[in-house]
Amino acid sequence: EIVLTQSPGTLSLSPGDRATLSCRASQTVSDIFLAWYQQRGGQAPRLLIYGASSRATGIPDRFSGSGSGTDFTLTISRLEPEDFAVYYCQQYGSSPWTFGQGTKVQIK
Amino acid sequence: EVQLVESGGGLVQPGGSLRLSCAASGFTFGSYAMSWVRQAPGKGLEWVSIISGSGVTIYYADYVQGRFTFSRDNSKTTLYLQMNSLRAEDTAIYYCAKGYRGGLWEPYDYWGQGTLVTVSS
Numbered sequence: 001e002i003v004l005t006q007s008p009g010t011l012s013l014s015p016g017d018r019a020t021l022s023c024r025a026s027q028t029v030s031d032i033f034l035a036w037y038q039q040r041g042g043q044a045p046r047l048l049i050y051g052a053s054s055r056a057t058g059i060p061d062r063f064s065g066s067g068s069g070t071d072f073t074l075t076i077s078r079l080e081p082e083d084f085a086v087y088y089c090q091q092y093g094s095s096p097w098t099f100g101q102g103t104k105v106q107i108k
Numbered sequence: 109e110v111q112l113v114e115s116g117g118g119l120v121q122p123g124g125s126l127r128l129s130c131a132a133s134g135f136t137f138g139s140y141a142m143s144w145v146r147q148a149p150g151k152g153l154e155w156v157s158i159i160s161g162s163g164v165t166i167y168y169a170d171y172v173q174g175r176f177t178f179s180r181d182n183s184k185t186t187l188y189l190q191m192n193s194l195r196a197e198d199t200a201i202y203y204c205a206k207g208y209r210g211g212l213w214e215p216y217d218y219w220g221q222g223t224l225v226t227v228s229s
Contacts, residue, residue: 035215044219097155
C-alpha cells in the first residue's frame with residue numbers, strides 16, 4: 001500500500017499569501033496518478049489537479065501542481081477567501097487507492 | 109449535468125447490515141468506473157471500493173473486504189454498496205464518486221453529497 005503523508009497539518013495564512021502544500025509517498029507514484037482535492041466545510045471534495053500537474057475543468061490558474069516520484073506539491077499562488085479549506089492528495093495508480101491525511105489551510 | 113445522489117444511510121447496530129445506493133445521471137453511466145469513499149466524523153478521506161464500468165472488476169480496501177459488496181445496475185444507472193457485519197469504525201459519511209475518464213485508474217471528478225452511516229448500539 002502506498003502511504004501518502006501530507007505536510008504541514010495546518011497552514012495559517014492571510015488572503016493574498018502563497019500556500020505551498022506537500023504530499024510525500026512511501027513508494028514511487030507515477031506522476032500521472034497523483035491528484036489533489038479541495039474540501040470546504042460540510043461539502044464533498046472537489047478535484048483540483050490530476051496527473052500531478054493538470055488542472056481539472058473550471059479550476060482557477062492560481063492552483064498549480066508539481067512533483068514526481070515520491071514528492072509532490074500543490075501551490076496556491078494568491079489565496080482567495082474561498083480557498084481556506086482542507087486539501088487532500090490521492091494516488092490512483094495502484095490498489096488500494098489511498099489519500100493523504102489532509103492539510104488544513106486556515107485564515108491567520 | 110452530472111448528478112450523484114446517495115441514499116440508504118442511517119443508524120444501525122454493530123453487526124447489522126445496510127445497503128447504500130447511488131443514483132447517477134447526466135453521463136453515460138456504463139462507461140465509467142465508480143467508487144465509494146468514506147469520511148469518519150472530523151477525519152480525512154478513506155477509499156472503500158471501486159467497480160469498473162461493466163461491473164466485472166471490483167477492488168476493495170482490506171478493512172471492508174469480505175463484509176462489503178459493491179455492485180451496479182447499468183440499466184438503472186445505480187450503484188449499490190451492501191454493508192454487512194458493520195462495526196463502530198465504519199461510522200462515516202459515504203460518498204460515491206465518478207472516475208474522470210472511465211477507467212479504473214482515474215481521479216474522481218464528480219462526487220455525491222454523501223450519506224451518513226452511524227454504527228452504534
